[in-house]
Amino acid sequence: MNIYGASGHGKVVFDILKSRNIQIDSVFDDNFEVKEFLDFRVIHKPNKDQLKKPTVLAIGNNAIRKKVALKYEGVISEAISHSRAIISENIQIGGGTVIMPGAIINSGCSIGKYCIINSGAVVEHDVRLGDFVHIAPNAVLTGNVSVAEGTQVGTGASIIPGVKIGKWASIGAGAVIIEDVPDFAVVVGNPGKIIKYIDE
Numbered sequence: 439m440n441i442y443g444a445s446g447h448g449k450v451v452f453d454i455l456k457s458r459n460i461q462i463d464s465v466f467d468d469n470f471e472v473k474e475f476l477d478f479r480v481i482h483k484p485n486k487d488q489l490k491k492p493t494v495l496a497i498g499n500n501a502i503r504k505k506v507a508l509k510y511e512g513v514i515s516e517a518i519s520h521s522r523a524i525i526s527e528n529i530q531i532g533g534g535t536v537i538m539p540g541a542i543i544n545s546g547c548s549i550g551k552y553c554i555i556n557s558g559a560v561v562e563h564d565v566r567l568g569d570f571v572h573i574a575p576n577a578v579l580t581g582n583v584s585v586a587e588g589t590q591v592g593t594g595a596s597i598i599p600g601v602k603i604g605k606w607a608s609i610g611a612g613a614v615i616i617e618d619v620p621d622f623a624v625v626v627g628n629p630g631k632i633i634k635y636i637d638e
């Protein structure tokens with residue numbers, strides 16, 4: 439399998455693959471200044487042969503991940519998870535999603551494509567996540583929460599049951615979200631308040 443993204447996030451993806459005894463063939467990155475990644479020489483323009491192996495996207499930024507995912511859609515891997523994540527068998531999960539160590543995903547969830555469920559995040563029963571969502575470390579999504587495409591839920595944020603969060607929004611680290619959040623909103627604090635909107 440290949441890793442696309444010679445970054446800190448890429449190192450955690452590397453550990454996920456190792457936890458599943460999956461061989462890493464090549465590491466790609468668009469940045470020509472990044473030449474090495476762990477024991478790998480970074481490839482900047484992968485050729486057709488190199489792209490025959492399934493490729494895991496290891497790009498933390500949701501918008502950049504979307505751009506690269508659309509370019510390489512045919513070669514992106516199935517969802518992958520660390521062997522020490524706890525994942526219900528009764529969930530749906532889209533290709534290209536990565537689940538870090540210690541994450542918990544409970545029954546009835548529907549997780550989109552190309553999401554990141556980061557270390558120790560809790561995704562409770564019946565949560566729905568759109569594509570390109572990032573749930574940062576230790577964030578907690580309680581039952582029946584929904585998060586639309588491209589939104590980042592910051593580290594340690596908590597969202598009470600049933601709240602709906604719009605697309606391409608950003609929930610600040612440690613925020614406590616007790617009401618619905620509109621598209622593109624940036625929300626911080628306890629209780630969460632909108633401080634601005636992200637430029638579309």
Ligand SMILES: CC(=O)SCCNC(=O)CCNC(=O)[C@H](O)C(C)(C)COP(=O)(O)OP(=O)(O)OC[C@H]1O[C@@H](n2cnc3c(N)ncnc32)[C@H](O)[C@@H]1OP(=O)(O)O
Binds near residue numbers: 574609611
């Ligand atoms: C493995 C990994 O590392 S995964 C990485 C996960 N990443 C995260 O969790 C990051 C989450 N991001 C944040 O919390 C960011 O601060 C954001 C997105 C909420 C805001 O970022 P920016 O748009 O750059 O806002 P900026 O830093 O200019 O702050 C704007 C105001 O909000 C305040 N603010 C920013 N973040 C927070 C926060 N989490 N909680 C409370 N207040 C905050 C700032 O103090 C500032 O207040 P002021 O105007 O009174 O000075």
